[in-house]
Amino acid sequence: MKPHICYLLEDPPLSGPLNMAVDEVLLESVGLIGHPVLRFYTWSEPTLSLGYFQSSEDRSLHAPSVDRPLVRRATGGGAILHDRELTYSFIWPSRRPPAELECDGGKGGEKGTEWMYRWIHQALIDVLGPLGVPATFASESAGQSDSFLCFERRSQWDVEVGGMKVLGSAQRSRQQGLLQHGSLLLSASPLTPQLEGLCEQGLAVTHQQVSRLWATRIAATAGLTVESLKLDGGQQQAVEQLAAEKYGSQNWTKKR
């Protein structure tokens, strides 16, 4: 069945393990749902997340956050200090893009599952422009590829405003679908003052304002209708179990 709905899940602030567990449960169940799910969320306290292959010992490379909670993501890339940001996840029930993206005559040039970076990130660029914030895809030469923090790195599909990276994402691919999640910096965190957000670029918006505009644009690109979603009892139970047994466990967090 061709997806025609984009389910929207808006969560209250949650802990790192719960946030990561919700994303994994959505990825595991997207085949049954049959339609993509777009989730917006924030964090109950400033939390450092590690990329899947990063070493937990390397958190000492970022001294201001060493006493903050730590969680390991299932996705790649560098560490993120989640504080004054809007976090999203997008779960698509296939590794193939929707037909609208394959023939939209857009920037193109992406390989593998990069089409999802382009889709979601271009939608944000499209939203920010009319708000007076000219955003672009990043210049890869602007960052250090080996930096511990994601927002000090640059890759082709990152989004920049005024030379500052404001949006970065990462993916987890499974047989049943593709998860992409990412962070939009709304303003600089006191723990990472060098990483400016939209506020420092002159745009003071709430996460509710930007998430509604962004969701509408993401859905419209692929001809989808936005409908709200809540997790059912079984999914909620799976989230709590996964948060306790996997994302909240030292075995997972310190697996490297």
Add this chain to the structure above:
Amino acid sequence: MKPEELKYAKTHEWVHVDSAEGGNGSMATVGISAFAVEALTDLVFLELPEIGKQVAAGDSLGEVESVKAVSDIYSPVTGEVVQVNEELPEALQWLGEDPYGRGWIAKIRLGDASALENLMDHTAYSKLCADEES
């Protein structure tokens, strides 16, 4: 190994079965296809399975990261991991340069051989790849 002589899973792993190599059972050498390596693009990390791990066909055998995307490598066979290509994580270019040779990932002593019946020959796998590209 010649790609034409291998078996393939729909998740893009290849298998070479050698009944003489396995001692008490047939040995399967497993890797990922050239098509998969190209789709994954710039690989930066690879995690190998642990020796002694029991896997069923379809279980995760390892993981790779490319362009901030983490993907599973699935075992195409059922059995016990008895050897891994320990040099490969530090020589990921082998996956692109020689995916059916130096880019092998693991050797698995076959348990239940029935999973082999679900694998494709090279002709069928080439058609799958063509379908995925279209």
